Amino acid sequence: MLLGIGVILLVGAALGALARKLGQPKVLGEITAGIVLGPSLLGLFPGNLTERLFPDDVRPLLSAVSQVGLVLFMFVVGWEFEKRLIRPHARLAAGVSLSSIVLAFGLGVAAAVVLYPHHDTVAGKHISFLAFATFMGTAMSVTAFPVLARILTENKLMDTRVGALSLASAAIDDVLAWCLLAYVSALVSSDGDYAGLARIGRSASSMSR
Template identity: 80%
Template sequence: MTTLAAASAQDMKLAVMLADIGVVLVAGAALGRLAQKLRQPVVVGEITAGILLGPSVLGLLPGNLTERLFPVDVRPLLSAVSQVGLILFMFVVGWEFEKRLIRPHARLAAGVSLSSIAMAFGLGVALAPFLYDEHATVAGHHISFVAFATFIGTAMSVTAFPVLARILTENKLLDTRAGSLSLASAAIDDLLAWCLLAYVSALVTANGNYADLGRIGLWSAAYVAGMLLVVRPLVARLVWRWAATERWSALLAVLCAGALTSAWLTTWIGIHAIFGAFLFGFVMPREPAMVLAEHLRKPMDHVSVVLLPVFFIVTGLGVDLGALTSGDLVALVAIIVVACTGKLVGAILPARLAGFSWREAKDLGLLMNTRGLTELIILNAAVSLGVLDGRMFTMLVIMALVTTAMAGPLLSRRRPAETGVSEASKVPEVSGEPDPYGPEAAVDFIRPRG
């Protein structure tokens, strides 16, 4: 009888989780649609749905509705589902990293990316001492200042490539200098952001032990070398061979297994799982592009549509606006100001030096200031590593929402009403033929999620 009762309780827990996922999908779709009507990326609506279902809104109503809808013993199951979706999404993000985006603007894109990262990271580290004392202890464990400051700098440095691509598409800015340059710079930004996160993960895992940090560094170097020199050619051979015989289902299963295994390996090494998924996607072959997009990318996109909203809801459950103190509100304003200043100034200065007008440079800065999904991934990684407490997590999620939501409305005011894009701002073509490595060609392949 006891075993039957236990089995029944376990079945009910699973049933509640399935019902929760249903609620998540409906709420995410509804708020995502509303966000689109307000000319915002879908991700803004989905994150907002998570916050509304969490303790900040639904939890304030009578009846403890958040706890009833998302019981504490069910949340680990939801978190596990969200992590699977996140790992597979990061695999796609790595796969989407396209040299074609960077090639036409390589030098300037690198300058804008490095400048915006350096400025935002530096200001974040400078802000860290004013935040540290209040957030130095997480779940009873003391966090070193170096780890905390490095992470705050990393959180300020992020530009969300997938969301940015969606904003450019919806605002018809892909064929402008600011649009194409921001896309190339954001691609570099994302790559550097994952490297920074890998470093922070190693720093936290080593816990101040330089011998452990050195071991993690050596294993990480061996892992990267193995992925580039061994796994990359093997995966390319497998993809070409199985694509020729149209063994798509088996190939998709093997690739998902590879992403999950790579994520496990980086976790074992001491850097976060998402880095492993990203790098496995990075070593994936890009050709034949159309065939791979049709038979492999589309199914992966469908998985993201189902599983990623769960990630947003889990994130929203960790956001508690009611827990913020008056001092936290001052800190929140400082965080938003520092985040915007670092990205705007860091992007505008190199653009002006390169001959961009003030309008183009400001648009570039606004685009580089979007953080969206990439920021949420990094924030959740920091929580799992024990670097952020609940209040700091809440403040940084709000910062991510504000910096993402502000881009669309401000950009739309700058577009000429008659044509949508001024002729002077278009990217010059080398010849009369369309550029096969231009932003339009790359975005056709990546199908950005936003």
């Protein structure tokens, strides 16, 4: 595990520095490091290097460490977030968030129209177009919130009006996207479209009580 963490930090730091030299955020280089060390690139070489470097019994530990790091980072972001910058512009943040969701969701539905005939069956189960289109729209609407927060922090924009507006809009996006994802899950696991809606309604009613 320690060897894996060391390799991840070294490769992430190297590619992060390279990204900065290219005028890009360091987080893009660190994401690229994950792709480089994963099966998408390193796994293509002979010798099963990814399995040797990150064995199956080590991956849950690395995942736990990464989750702890992410939680601590997001805690610091929330701790340093200047709410006074966004309070006068709450309506603007909501408007930006909703407009971005509508646009991204519409593009996802448009892509679903093209992709659905080739992906209407998953694991031997037929998926309705409504569920497929909703999932595609939701996937397009989700914001990479930690990545955005990292870019804003790195460029020292967290204390600015633009940074606070971006972060608030992304937070609203993610909340709505998770609600849509819950709908898709209920839709797929139910017998019909209206049954999925009824299940969500019953869950919301029980939570309110």
